[in-house]
Amino acid sequence: MKTVFATSRPGRAGVWPPAPQTEPAALIEPRLLREKRPCLPELSELDVVRHFTGLSRLNFSVDGNFYPLGSCTMKYNPKFTEAVAAHPGFTALHPLIPQLRGAGHFTQGALEVLYETERFLCAITGMHAFTLQPLAGAHGELTGVMLMAAYHRDKGNRKTTILVPDSAHGTNPASAAIAGYQVVSIPSHEGIIDPAAMEKVLNEDVAGLMMTCPNTLGLFERHLPRIVELVHSVDGLLYYDGANLNAIMGKMRVGDAGFDIVHINLHKTFATPHGGGGPGAGPVGVSARLEPYLPISRVVKLEDGQYYLNYDYPKSIGYIAPFYGNFGVILKAYAYLLRLGREGVVRVAENAVLAANYLRARLRGHLEIPYDRTCMHEFVASVAELAASHGVRALDIAKALLDRGHYAPTIYFPLIVKECLMIEPTETESKETLDGFVDDLVDIVKTARINPAAIQAAPHHLPVARLDEVRAARAMELTDDAGLSEVMEITAESDTHA
């Protein structure tokens, strides 16, 4: 596709604003004036619409394709939440509008959304209190580890390490390290945490355990009571990475299991669109003893039913986000929860787990499933044998799936399974979609045995095939130099004429 610079023509425009009554130069300080005209493409409205519609068609999206990207919960996000979030009562609300009395009625609705969302999340997780401030899952983790540190500092505990199982999400050890802790890895046994292995590394230096559950193999941690008991025995805190809460919500409550801190990803489980680094929200829930350290501000409800933001928490870890977090994301999650209701929350979990187990059962015999037992919202398959016998690797299978209109599963993660594909179908897909994916995947594996080169050269039908990913990230070319220099010449020319 041509860039906007290549399609640009001098003088072409979509909108003609009225001529200014005063020369702009007379209104702007001379030192702030540009010396040269900015090099912008000139296009009609239709050119712009065609350009961006064209770009969007080059991409995979949940609205267009099945998207079984493990540990990412790329599920369908119902469109009614967009309508709610676009309501002018919310979008026109400036975060600096004064609270309470007088102007307060403008902010009460938004504060109620925050307050009620916290209450819903407390009910779903069994935690004592929540902060909605963190702007992503990893940001929630960092907040959680900071809460852990604040607790130990306050108690005068000297703690230096955080335990992280080898089946944890990659952000867990990263968050612990960024917060200044040493990370001690616990090897899993048969895919889950082995309390005996944990006991070996447990001592008074341990600030806590960060655990992803279900873990990155899609397995539920079966020894939770013993794990909780062990970590608490050294006054360590238990951190639950609940980014993928769609596997357990309505079925098991993290707080009831004895956990001290949990983060959840609204942009995964609670139906707010994400991807490409887009907006997220990683609320953090805590047990009662950690509440004093929560970030500010916090929404409180007064006796007269009014809401306001309280900043007066002397033990708080302070600010971790501007204003009140990603309000639009929280609002969509709130609307989604209201629509789901108590029964809907349970059904989401049941369907997410059913879909993953259906795929696992149907793929058995075609792909290796190293931990072939009941999984949660996702499972991990492996093509190690195919790679050894025919030289067709997980990457090749992923590329071949793109050719057939499916987004690829997560590949090469978790690190503990060779040549793996981590498949998460989510609860929103129909049986027909799941069957279509299985048929295509099985066909790819069969083709790989007969004609490996065809799969190794995939994709054959996409706008770009195999990119040098390192170069694409490190040596980004964000402009089309050929198109750009042409526009610059034309612009310079029209400047001289003017």
Ligand SMILES: *Cc1c(COP(=O)(O)O)cnc(C)c1O
């Ligand atoms: C996605 C995910 C994270 C990180 O969330 P971000 O919003 O991408 O920062 C952490 N843990 C698990 C288990 C996840 O799936």
